[in-house]
Amino acid sequence: MKALIERIEPLIWVLFGAGFMVGSLLLPAWVFTFGIAQPLGWVPDGALAFERAHALAANPLGKLLLLALIALPIWNAANHLRHFSIDLGGYERDGAVAPLLYAGALVLSVVAIVAVIGL
Amino acid sequence: MSEVTKKTVVVTRFDPDQDEVPKTQSYEIPVQSDWKVLDALNYIKDEVDPTLSHRWSCRMAVCGSCGMMVNGEPKLTCKDALSNYGNTIEVEPLANFPVVRDLVVELDGFMERFKKVKPWIIRAKELAVEEGATRQSPQELADFKQWSMCINCMLCYSACPVVGNDPHFLGPAAIALGHRYNMDSRDEGSAERNEVMLEEGGVFACSYANECSEVCPKDVDPAAAVQQGKALSLLDWAKGLVLPRGSE
């Protein structure tokens, strides 16, 4: 398992970097909209109504974007947590932690793909 | 001479012949206002306690011998002014290194990592002297010059959490040096070097704490080299997926 992870490390790093990039560029405005502005009633009426939201999301471009917004930050989190765990828990645990995190990320990515296709 | 005051220097002592683990020893000494931390250590060595061991030579921040932890931060002691600190200064051997004696740390682990990245010009065909000097534009020089400024003082290794946790990690200075040669227009060895960068403990072991660059006394910015190394070795990795090793 360790050898496999080592072999695909560059790929994981690409997913991590892409996740961080997408997460940094898009998520603050996203969270601001859904988590703060919408509950406080700042978002214009109807903008987030079901029909409009569904139409945006079901559009192929929308699907792709949603997939990116879910799966990539998950890989970002998985890889970052792995280093976080080495920092706080030491290197010896990495043999167990890394496969767990990456397997989790993989599962969640599959779930995300299924969910997005199901739109 | 400049003004003289008293300061207490708390120094880590360790003599493997006598001590199970390192201990500390305090020296109250007169210091001049223009002294560096190294001057205080040399005063102790010369006038108070000749059994103190520490490495130093050029005292002008270029030989890289005198890196130590000063109040918990890795510092080049010949460059670090005593006036930066209060009346008590704590000097310890570099963190993340095994300690040989007092303030002297084990360097051979670094020397092995240093050699691993093949820090020399690799060319398919070596140039003959008669061919004269290679042309290299000022811009091509600027592409790698920054990475060639490392004095191997090891401060970055002492600051890096990955170095302390992961025994395989090549570490900031070694990777930056490999990157220096990869970026040199005269070199053709990046594929060879990137194999090392892609191994366990290579560039991807780095978690980008950026501490190496924070403490570097020569503004080498090793963290940038490591990240750039990730991107560039990635290309070689991808190439390796398409073309099996040894083809080309």
Next chain:
Amino acid sequence: MARMAHPQAMQPAKPGPTRTAAARMPQKFPTGGRYLSYIAFGATSFIYLYVALQVLRMVNALASGEAAWNALLESLAHPVYLAFNAFTFLVLVWAGWRFLIKLSAKAQPKKVGPLRPPPAQAVPPLFGALWLAASALVIVVLWGIFP
């Protein structure tokens, strides 16, 4: 006392000829000085994970129909959610700044084969502009301004 480093940290392949004292981590690690920001940055993974799962939840709600979607929007108005999302927003802005401006800018190679990315000094403003543009785009679309 500082934490011990890995017993093999910076040891040569063949141990040296005299006994050494074990390597220690820097005194300030993990929560002193600049290490605190670094560790906090690592901890932002939980936030990214949380946000990603929230987006997943939204996709599911959209797939389940109008009632589910409205219930979800409703739930976000709960004060605890609101407060946590405000915190999340601040964390994302800080992490985004550290990642985009502080760390990523200098991670661009000076040359990739014959290609030369923009010079290092130009990258932070460029990334800053990109960040603003991307955020504006998200607002414009989600707030119904376009399309």
Next chain:
Amino acid sequence: MEVIEHDVVVVGGGAAGIRAAIAAIEEDPNVSVAMVSKVYPMRSHTVSAEGGAAAVAREDDTLEMHGYDTVKGSDFLGDQHVIEYFVEEAPKELTLLEHWGCPWSRNEDGTVATRAFGGMTTKRTWFAADKVGFHMLHALFQHSMQFDRIVRYDEQFVTRLLMEDGAVKGVVALDMRQGEVRLIRGRAVVLATGGAGKCFPFTTNGNIKTGDGMALAYRAGVPLKDMEFVQYHPTGLPGTGILITEATRGEGGHLKNSEGTRFLVEYDYGLGTKAELGPRDMISRAIIQEIQAGRGIEGPYGQYVHLDLTHLGEAKLKERLPFVLELARTYVGVDPVTQPIPIRPVVHYMMGGVDTNIDGATDLPGLYAAGEVACVSMNGANRLGSNSLTECLVFGARSGRCAVAFARGASAGDEASLRAQGEEEAHRIETLRGKNKGGETIAGVRREMQQAMEDGCGVYREQGSMDAAVSALAQLKGRYADLVLRDTSKVFNTEIIAALELGNMLDVAEAVAVSAAQRQESRGAHTRRDFTTRDDQNWLHHTLCHFDPAGPRIDRKPVTLGHWEPEERKY
């Protein structure tokens, strides 16, 4: 006792030592080379050289001109066949360094850039900003790492040469980590240990420059040559002695006195239009004269003058002299962009050293020397700035090659007899370690030695002060036997290293003082108030100083002249 065997043993890991080791491998890829150094090679003092390395590179330059400049700079005491060989090899060696990755600064067209330097008629100094020694050393060291047949022995302090039948058979080295002595046998030995600036209190030299190789050869019977010629660099920082490179003047910096006057232009110091681009000995004397004329500036470490770079502009300083900016800001709190730098002459370089021929060979079969430790006689009475880095390469390479050739025909020596010498040395060191009786401290004796050297062998010398230095040194050598050592640990015992280094320095310092006291003329860096002119009639010869337990013995050796006839040295 551990015994290791190699074909060639190189002592020292600076520019000359590494170049010698590489040259040995180039000469014969099967040769096995030991590189023994008391520090990790990248710590060697080559690292501190700043301004550049000289070699003819430009269209408007010729080997003849480089040769003449060097001969004239040497005040006609350089051996001309050596200088001719040097100028011819110089461009090749610097080109090799270029091929090995040295980041030489470049012209817009990609060719290697050159800058002006003191005493050179045209721009012929290759440079890598103002960290040339650093870059050369690191390029050499890193290049050398690919050769598995160069085996490094880092932090091993060589204390004695192994001898058999009047020939060198290796070295005895004290492993600093373990505190144990081991034998490193070799059929030829190359000394490349650098100079001995630490014999003086105020020097640009690092702590490791303690004349170890000079003392090793000297005690083994090889004379030290031209030791009276000690170069004072005109521009060191007061207090620390940290070097501010001559490249500051090469790039157009001015020297100014307390009145803000460019005194090298205003007053006649024999430099003509060269002014700040004059040779080091003459500029150092001019500075001392300015100070004595009351035009110095008073500071906490005595009088100084100003090196003014403010008119060069920040952009140029950052591009060409970034290290100078860093040093001035860090060590004297002065920003050269807006303020003049305080400077005064400081001990920098030993023109003298182990007497060798053009091959780097000494009279002791199997012993070679190159770099500052050696006196191959290319620098004569005064070295030109930027010739020494090139010298390390040219003569490091040649002595490495010649050592291999010698080793081929030499025997390895009889192990039993060599072991006996090792045991003897081990015993000597064992008795020194933690020798807790005696009344003298290392720092105390060292300080008095350095003071004696400054008083007796400064920029200006006279019989009385030099004689006083000679007797002070003889007395200090007596007191050395009464040294007290308190560190009993075997592991990384730096006290015992300091004691051994002090012993080396005392021998070398004595050779300097005795050589100086007997030369009754002023030539190059040897300037006497009581004999103010050069005297070719009586003194156009090298000084040889032989070791003798009863005190140094002086001898002379002819200078090899050639097509450059001695003439008055005026610029």
